[in-house]
Amino acid sequence: MFQNRAFYPLSIIDIHTHPVFFGEGSKPAETRHQIKDAKRLGFIHMISLGDVLKFGRTPDRKQTRIINDETAEVMKRGKGFFIGFCALNPLLGEKAVMEEADRCIGGMGFKGIKLELSCNAQDPAMAGIMRAARRHGVPVLQHSWSQLYKRTRSFHSDPEDTCALARRWPDVRIIMAHLTGCGHRGIRAARGLDNLVVDTSGAGPEAGLVEYAVEQLGEHRVLYGSDLPIRDLPTAVGRITGSPISDRAKQRLLHDNAAELLGL
Amino acid sequence: MNFYDTNAWVGNWPFEPVGHDDISALRKHWKSAGVSGGLVSSLDALWLLNPTAVNTALITATRRLAGVDPLPILNLLDPAWEEQLGHLLESQAVKAVRLAPGYGGWKMNDRRAVEAAKHIIARGRQVVLTARLVDERHGHPTFKVKPVAAKAIARWIERVPEMTPLVQGLSRWELEELAKLSDRFLTDLSFNEWADTIGVIAKSVGHDRIVFGSLTPLHVLQAHVNKVSQSPATLARRRAVAAGNALKFLSK
Numbered sequence: 001m002f003q004n005r006a007f008y009p010l011s012i013i014d015i016h017t018h019p020v021f022f023g024e025g026s027k028p029a030e031t032r033h034q035i036k037d038a039k040r041l042g043f044i045h046m047i048s049l050g051d052v053l054k055f056g057r058t059p060d061r062k063q064t065r066i067i068n069d070e071t072a073e074v075m076k077r078g079k080g081f082f083i084g085f086c087a088l089n090p091l092l093g094e095k096a097v098m099e100e101a102d103r104c105i106g107g108m109g110f111k112g113i114k115l116e117l118s119c120n121a122q123d124p125a126m127a128g129i130m131r132a133a134r135r136h137g138v139p140v141l142q143h144s145w146s147q148l149y150k151r152t153r154s155f156h157s158d159p160e161d162t163c164a165l166a167r168r169w170p171d172v173r174i175i176m177a178h179l180t181g182c183g184h185r186g187i188r189a190a191r192g193l194d195n196l197v198v199d200t201s202g203a204g205p206e207a208g209l210v211e212y213a214v215e216q217l218g219e220h221r222v223l224y225g226s227d228l229p230i231r232d233l234p235t236a237v238g239r240i241t242g243s244p245i246s247d248r249a250k251q252r253l254l255h256d257n258a259a260e261l262l263g264l
Numbered sequence: 265m266n267f268y269d270t271n272a273w274v275g276n277w278p279f280e281p282v283g284h285d286d287i288s289a290l291r292k293h294w295k296s297a298g299v300s301g302g303l304v305s306s307l308d309a310l311w312l313l314n315p316t317a318v319n320t321a322l323i324t325a326t327r328r329l330a331g332v333d334p335l336p337i338l339n340l341l342d343p344a345w346e347e348q349l350g351h352l353l354e355s356q357a358v359k360a361v362r363l364a365p366g367y368g369g370w371k372m373n374d375r376r377a378v379e380a381a382k383h384i385i386a387r388g389r390q391v392v393l394t395a396r397l398v399d400e401r402h403g404h405p406t407f408k409v410k411p412v413a414a415k416a417i418a419r420w421i422e423r424v425p426e427m428t429p430l431v432q433g434l435s436r437w438e439l440e441e442l443a444k445l446s447d448r449f450l451t452d453l454s455f456n457e458w459a460d461t462i463g464v465i466a467k468s469v470g471h472d473r474i475v476f477g478s479l480t481p482l483h484v485l486q487a488h489v490n491k492v493s494q495s496p497a498t499l500a501r502r503r504a505v506a507a508g509n510a511l512k513f514l515s516k
């Protein structure tokens with residue numbers, strides 16, 4: 001059943017990182033160290049999602065700008081290594097969302113939108129986000145985790161919520177974050193949604209999920225992500241290289257799918 | 265780099281099929297990732313009031329297999345746990361005994377946890393504590409096992425002065441809490457992760473108290489191997505974490 005091989009690509013793209021996390025990593029020397037260590041392990045790009053919980057679940061306009069300016073600074077320091085996703089709070093309204101998306105994506109070269117815990121993915125406020133994503137032609141990365149009967153689902157998105165969002169907006173590409181948190185339920189919910197991909201970030205390297213996702217969704221709909229610094233890069237990569245999927249699928253997960261999604 | 269896995273399992277998991285249910289499949293799997301041996305427990309033994317038969321089968325199955333050491337599980341909820349333990353310790357192949365309170369249905373503050381640990385240590389064996397086996401956020405919705413609290417582990421360690429147990433399955437934060445309360449334990453990294461895991465955890469416990477544990481087949485073995493082999497730590501420290509520290513622990 002297991003097929004651990006020596007496969008290890010030398011051009012990995014990580015779709016889910018937080019180079020700055022609650023302030024840690026904000027100094028230039030820390031960014032240089034992160035890049036050096038990542039390159040040692042074969043990474044060529046990391047998607048920087050910002051310090052998204054720095055001001056809590058629902059940052060205001062000014063706080064959102066601060067988060068995104070910090071991401072822009074990391075991108076500048078990385079000289080092309082870091083690709084920014086713009087953190088947005090849907091509850092601020094469509095006008096505010098659109099202005100910040102225009103500033104970050106249109107003005108500073110961000111390539112996607114990151115949504116954390118401001119509201120559930122089925123909240124009506126999501127319409128502004130999706131129109132911003134459509135306008136700029138960028139994907140939306142939605143935090144997702146199986147919640148089942150938890151009360152936090154009012155602001156926490158279950159995979160079924162994220163899938164409902166993708167179904168409602170078929171012309172916007174969605175990245176459903178956290179394969180392990182989504183689990184088998186999340187994978188099954190995502191079947192048949194061609195505009196939705198799943199990233200492998202989040203939680204420990206639980207066995208069985210990567211191959212199940214590839215089997216159920218296809219190798220073109222699963223992307224490698226780590227959730228750095230909460231996760232360890234070699235461990236996060238190892239959950240792909242150590243899973244019983246083909247070398248071609250590993251290559252797609254670790255590089256090709258993200259490159260195609262972001263036009264790299 | 266030689267790896268000795270302190271947290272490997274065989275048998276059946278009730279909630280989903282897992283990779284290997286016997287020792288030969290486990291050994292093949294280990295070999296594919298460069299692991300030469302380790303401590304093996306039975307998933308089937310986790311749930312039984314009296315796991316003696318399963319433990320005995322495990323000891324028999326690992327007999328004469330170089331590098332494969334049985335790690336039987338003791339359930340203290342059994343009124344005849346002393347008999348269970350006595351039977352286990354008759355085998356010279358048993359270098360350590362695993363306690364898994366969350367699955368056996370007993371609490372860490374149970375006086376029997378102290379008595380059993382004292383008994384095991386007195387017989388020249390080591391104690392391994394499973395504080396967590398599954399991320400409780402992802403457990404079956406009707407069956408979630410809470411991890412053993414760091415404070416309860418610290419109190420238990422304090423009450424058995426001769427013991428330096430191997431504690432498995434704590435998160436980074438739980439481990440840091442335990443390290444503030446006790447300096448007399450070893451840890452694996454099965455539920456520890458952060459950018460540069462070994463470097464971060466070593467700040468709390470030191471490199472010489474970290475051992476390799478993969479939690480295979482519940483976790484992806486290669487992922488845990490990478491955590492050590494590709495760590496920025498020095499080669500000597502990586503080797504110690506991969507195998508040296510665990511072998512030293514078991515040879516005491």
